[in-house]
Amino acid sequence: MVTIRDVAREAGVSVATVSRVFNDRTIVSEGTARQVREVAARLGYVPHSGARSLITNKTHTIGILLPDLYGEFFSEIIRGIDQAAQRSGYHVLVSSSHAERSGLDAALRTMRGRVDGLIVMWPESETDESLSHASLGLPLVLLSCRGDHETDSITVANCDGARAMVEHLISLGHRRIAIITGSPRNFDAAERLRGYRAALEAAGIGLDPALELAGAFSERSGYEAAQRMLTRSPRPTAVFASNDSMAIGAVSAVREAGLRVPEDIAVTGFDDIPMARYMNPPLTSVHVDIAALGERAIGRLLDVVQRGATGPHRDTLDTTLMIRRSCGANGSHDHA
Amino acid sequence: MVTIRDVAREAGVSVATVSRVFNDRTIVSEGTARQVREVAARLGYVPHSGARSLITNKTHTIGILLPDLYGEFFSEIIRGIDQAAQRSGYHVLVSSSHAERSGLDAALRTMRGRVDGLIVMWPESETDESLSHASLGLPLVLLSCRGDHETDSITVANCDGARAMVEHLISLGHRRIAIITGSPRNFDAAERLRGYRAALEAAGIGLDPALELAGAFSERSGYEAAQRMLTRSPRPTAVFASNDSMAIGAVSAVREAGLRVPEDIAVTGFDDIPMARYMNPPLTSVHVDIAALGERAIGRLLDVVQRGATGPHRDTLDTTLMIRRSCGANGSHDHA
DNA sequence: TTGTATGCGTTATCAT
């Protein structure tokens, strides 16, 4: 591997001069600069970013830690972050699929010295200042977490979005509305449940615990929860699944029971994954701009890393109701 | 930030001893080891991986460079790679969405000193030993590329998969079969076109250039290509889209023309993205285990990085025909 | 404008 010394020797200058050519371009004479570049190119010299960051104390890399995520979410969040990071000249070090807190902590530790800041998504835990503690003093942005009040965080307007969805169902005349929840330990799921309840209460419709079916954000769990829902009597006329995967499972269960969507039971979801509009019938859902979530996280993190921004920053990403046919309204037909 | 020196001073030992405690655990006495660990824990010491890798010449990180990819593919490839890497104790440094070769080269350069090896996907270019040259002597695995014969590569059985699909259409009685291609510069697309032609020729069906519609792997391009296809006369009875996104666009175009899928025109795709089975009708497609592609790439790369494997290694990932209803056969109803 | 020398945090080599 060719180092800065090789270039210096070959060009007949000191390593300092070579270094300057690649950094402070101003204070080096035009002649030597050209000479150094020529030699560097000929030798195929590329600065060793690891060594450089050891002394500059900057890696130009952002670490991102994710739990074990379901499809679309995973891809979009990484894409959003990576694109925004790249625009600012930053790399992204990914560590995903953490099922347990210990694994996350371990990954966090091995990132020391490799990153300038961290984006962490860990929705399954309680309020967690232990996360900011584990971040080793690195700038940290929480994504979709129950954050404490000292740590920067970006969240989705889960509660408002769910509430808007349920209010829409109510406006369509539904009174007996079920929900398929996510894990109660999951922050997003808990917030969506809160929005569901708020909408019902605001409309003067009493809560019925029998209509709150436990799910786990997977298609299968939605399928099974919907089967349990169908045994309730009187049967609900609408069901709000806390994410689209569960809504897909719910549609299957309703169909298998010989019922129609939306005529017999309206089904709606949350997230508006790309698949939603291609379903049969197209799925009414709460749209979340996942890539934007990632972008905002990077934006805030770079504010801290590059510009030394300070003070807790809590940002909420608004959602949009996407009305399609699965809820029984005459949904807009969005098109190719 | 607390360094190894702080721990050494506080524990009353040398930095060498502290280092040994965290690496070669054998040659240090039980007493001092415990003492050092205690101090390290109390001070919250975490080794600086950047500094460490400067001298060990190992980063335990794999760089992955991707072009601008469409949804599912992106997520699955990263997930497959990340999971496999994590199992082996490796991190993943991502750099994606490169639209031009120059951007890819730049990213490649900034990875020097940060990674132990590279996985590069660059399907848009010609045979490219310049890529292995640009990799700075780092171990390199090409993904889905026109590789030269000296570089390791993992590819999908594009040609065989496409051929199997077209043969299936022929077996259903179709004789006038169109294809919506991807960019001719794209390796996967070119191979799929080759498979299409091979199947027709093997069946004694002549090639008709008018039935080869140019697409670009996007839904819209599939939609537009299908519209052009519908003007051909006699009209094709089946169309094979080179990927699922274009198949989705094609279905929209066929429907808008007042025709039915599959009764009037059979439509099939390639990739078998998750959405395929939820479409209406469910889309017949060629299944590619994308995560497996990533896993194999990491597997091979680590063979080289860790075990010094050598010699060109070319691996092909087989595909599976997923027959559903969009082709007119009685497809299997896979289920939740 | 250029060169010399020091240090970033760690591991490796050689002593002791």
Next chain:
DNA sequence: ATGATAACGCATACAA
């Protein structure tokens, strides 16, 4: 079993 010290490749304060 442990300590002193030289690397690793680079950037930078200071000297020339």
